[in-house]
Amino acid sequence: MKKTLLATAIAGAVALASTSASAATVYNQDGTKLDLYGNLQLVYAYTDSLGGDADGELTDNGSTLGVKGEHKINDDIVGYFKAEFEFNADESKGSNGGVNDGDQTYLGAKGSFGDARIGSWDQLVDDWVQDPLSNNEYFDLSDSSGQILKGDGSSQTREGNKLQYMSPVMSGMQFAVGTNFEGDAESENVTDSNQASFFAGGKYTVGAFSIAAVYDDLGQFDGTAEGTGSTGDIGEQYGLNAQYTVDALRISVKAERFDADDEDADVDYYGIGARYGYGMGDVYGAYQYVDAESNAYQYISADSDAGDGSDHSYNEFNLGVTYNISSAMYTYIEYAQYDRDGDDGDGAAVGIYYGF
Template sequence: MKKTLLATAIAGALAASGAQAATVYNQDGTKLDIYGNIQIAYFDIETAVENDAGEVVGAESRDQIADNGTTFGFAAEHVISEGLTGYLKLEFDDIKADEMKTATDANDSGDQAYVGLKGNFGDVRLGSYDQLIDDWIQDPITNNEGFDVSDSTTAHGGGANQETDKVTYTSPSFSGFQFAVGTQYKGDAEQENIDDSSSASAFGGVKYTAGAFSIAAVYDNLENLQYTDTDTGEVDSVGNQYGITAQYTVDTLRLSAKVERFDSDIEDGDDTNFYALGARYGYGNGDIYAAYQYVDVGAGTFLSELDESLQDEQDRDETYNEVILGANYNISDAMYVWSEYAMYDREFDEKDALGVGVTYLF
């Protein structure tokens, strides 16, 4: 899964000391590092129980020891000229440490793979990597080990497809302002293009940072996440997603707030709004963290919500209150343990879960 602030801090500290990644080559402006981690966890999750008709009639507790995102990767960079550096990253995260095997399908084992150029002009990246809305909007609320609050990506269910075949330009900071724009291109030879035509999406965001405060806004038109209308046979994108997140840091305390939306074009799909608050506190040997989110399924736009607040709550399709609580503890510079609880407010307590785990980074 995703690293906590503690894990990120550990990785940064170890990188600075040369212990986090093994540098296998560093000569004439070219550097190659090997890095990774082992993540193993125990999960106990309330899982849906269906009857013969496929209807959910309850939930039962099911547990397992599982790999939690064990990763092995390579990072390289080369100084092309003063102020211009080329770089690459190749990462695998489906190693299945709990079962000592790799993914049976090689297409399922990759995590990130990209090349890029960075310098005074900014950063240009090409390949497969996390979505901008994930990095700038969703992660500041819950970038946890086992459980996160839901978001506009889980609402449309196409997050993995959003990570591939992308190019992104990220600007340098201009007095605190920064922007990023990009596209995901799927050619007509791609299996994902069910209408056999080439398609290019558009996404972008802006961010402003002033001292301990930052605010970011991101939009993605999801053009390459397509579906077929069962009535008309027409192919269309699933919709649009966008959001705004603000953060404020005081010493070792980080506070964050998010407003996010998924506009659905899917037949019988639901527009969904997400309103969230997050907090993370570093107590010295680790972090304690929490998040609360109100999910409004079948909601109107952000502005129309002001008018709808005067209407009967029953006019809405569904609403949920989600809570994530967690803590971690640093055993050493490269090893930590964690525990998390998730409550998703679904019928029969479905998806509610408890997890504990250990991570070792190198």
């Protein structure tokens, strides 16, 4: 789940619009700029689990330290980079304390030609299709990317080794194309040969309305996995999102599909969400209908009736509200229900965020 500040930008709390907006510039000279930024996030979450009691924990929620920079190559082109690292704020002296993991890290160039980058960051379907509906603090709706991760792919394979070109906005239209590449020498490669995916998307904006579509052939998972006997493709991923913003209200709808190569293993997602800025924060919620075919075992394996040869459908929803304590700090409460057997995954959370 991504823990980023969202619709406060449209709600009027401009100072909280993004962590980068409050970054500290540590160097800015001769066309070169370097910024330091980050956030500290703590949450208490109480979550149900299949076959067990509801459990509560005080934990880190994605605390991040980041650095970004840019320099002027010529009058039209700017080179840039971004590197983010995560740490556990709740147990910083434990074995998992300190800066212990990477997040987004990439470099590129941008100008009137568009934006070209290489490195590791969120998938295009994540940014253009899933996030506008439900990119909450702790509880999100499920999506096709999560289905893929439960099956054959890690987030490292989904988000890393990426090359992408994104066009400038032309008469409201923008497009992006890219690839995820996994060489045969890389440990996270699920096959025994070089693999590369192809993904593409288009977005059109007119006034307060926008619509986006994304396709990913998930080609970095294709082929034969050495030692497993697995053959063929994992499948393909499709997504469509439309959103409308009026004053402090944003409404978003999506249709998303994991088109699995395995027979009767497709999963469809249809959702609607809204976020409203009430002046001192946001109130938000979303509903999603999930239709999983009988062999979508990666998705329904937590259910006691998984593998019974029947299709499964779920009604998911989440609710949340944030309250701005200051221009750099806010708190929130969230609730989520996923309609799983034994209330698996249902829960509530209260947390606090400080960004700089």
